[in-house]
Amino acid sequence: MDMLLNYGSAFLTGGIICVIGQILIDKTKLTPARILTLFVTLGVILTFLGIYEPIAEFGKCGATVPISGFGYSLFKGTVKAIEEKGFIGIFTGGVTATAGGIAAAVVFGFLASLFAKPTIK
């Protein structure tokens, strides 16, 4: 039962975050690159304001998998590093916390480009 609730809240939270993005795309003609940028920045700001943490506690991966969750990880990592290392943590915390994702994206991107070919839809 707990497990089901777990998946349910992830589905709901992730779905709603994507719907907000979809409404922005359809209503404002914002391009995908701008939407991604907006969401990651909002993720950072909302985490700073303490708003994203309760969303993440409720939605779990529903809040961390969307790109706003990348902003959440960035800022959370910064706070953690500041607590551990002081001032220098401002610069090291964010990237440290998200290093796995960034490195994976770069390496998989590079590997994919060796084998894949673009095609038309």
Added chain:
Amino acid sequence: MKIGKQTIKLENSPCIFATSSIVGPKEMQGPLAQYFDANIKDVFFDEKTFEKAESKMLESCINNLLVKAGITQQDVDVIFSGDLLNQCISSCFAIRSFDVPFLGLYGACSTFCEGLILSSLLIESKAVKQVVASASSHFCSAERQFRMPLEHGNQKSPTAQATVTASGAALVTDKSVADNGIHITHVTPGKIIDLGVKDMSNMGAAMAPAAFSTISNHLTDTGRTIDYYDYIITGDLGIHGSDMLNELFKNEGIDISQKHKDCGVLIYDEENQDVNSGGSGCGCIASVFSSFWFNELKAKNVNRILLIATGALMSPISSSQGESIPGIAHAVAIEREV
């Protein structure tokens, strides 16, 4: 001879003696498939890059034109050609192998009619006898220059158009050399018109005012009405852009909806091909005129057409800098001797 404000009447009325077209796989699934001379099965056309594929397509299109017209490179005095890519590389590399003088053009999607206008004026001046006007576009090379990488997952706006993968070429001749009765009688180069449209996904609406301006000036200059022509054929306004053109004429109390056809609408099957508002690109009007419409003229199903290629004169840089999209439209009156 210039008549009125913008139109030039061609006393010697040069002849469009032959045409040639080649299209990509998606265009071959469209309703005009039977009219095209040739097609490529794969968007790479056995080349390593889309740009090389586009050049090869244009090169084979012009070669086929010479075969169809029964002439050799030595008979051609000049080739006019253009495309959408930076520095017109598709045309430059396509025509590199030809032993013929080359004049490169950029008029965005209006290039084909720009080429026809310059070809017919050059022949009208008696300077030369046989000129090729051609243009091409390729969905994949245009997409990566103007929009997003092909494999990027995104939604297209309903007013967006798909760049046509196609080349088209026409041989314009002095009547003394070769004549089939299909003549260019008037040309109307267009003015740049910009009503402030900024939406890169709505080129049709950005270009429609330019089409209106050129058509209405052409009619005024020649003293003709819409009824004089069998069809008023625009290049790539698409479904939405055609709608906007109709509205602009409706404001003047003229109904063009019965006479107006758009190549971007004709080339795809709107219902089943997932192309939103229709086709666009230099190759759109070039290939559709060179196949379907030229066929109709030769078959005597159509006697008088006004061909208007419309272009959106922007670049990704101007767009990023917040500029609107200036439109242009060039018209060519093509009439069959009855």
Added chain:
Amino acid sequence: MNTNLNISNSEYDDLISKKAQKSPILKNICFAFLVGGLICVLGQFIYNQMENLGLDKETCSTITSISLIFLGAFLTSINLYSRIGRFAGAGSTIPITGFSNSIVAPAIEFKSEGYVLGIGANMFKVAGPVIVYGITSTVILGLVYYLIHYVF
């Protein structure tokens, strides 16, 4: 006839809005919700499996991110992610798989310009701003956080 356009820019803009076909927003929202939600559920599934192995929270999150990034990269390289994006819209753009797609798609496409100036220089053509603004906003707000908690 009148050859001048008797229409102002704003009138023309209104005419476009009136005539242009609207995005099927309800349909788009449904697909975005469904696909976006499902990707998050998949993430949750991976996370739960890792948690069951007794890994700590941060490692679980990182493994989940890397797995989804791999999935996005894989679907992009078999030419499938762009098809999903056609109907899922933001549902496939906003999850981290979409971030992966936005890095892999230009990498594949710009291979034709070579390994350094093609793949290397263009990989972050779409996703670069995400990194730039993500990190910049984090450092600025991190500084503010530091000032609030440790200085004042």
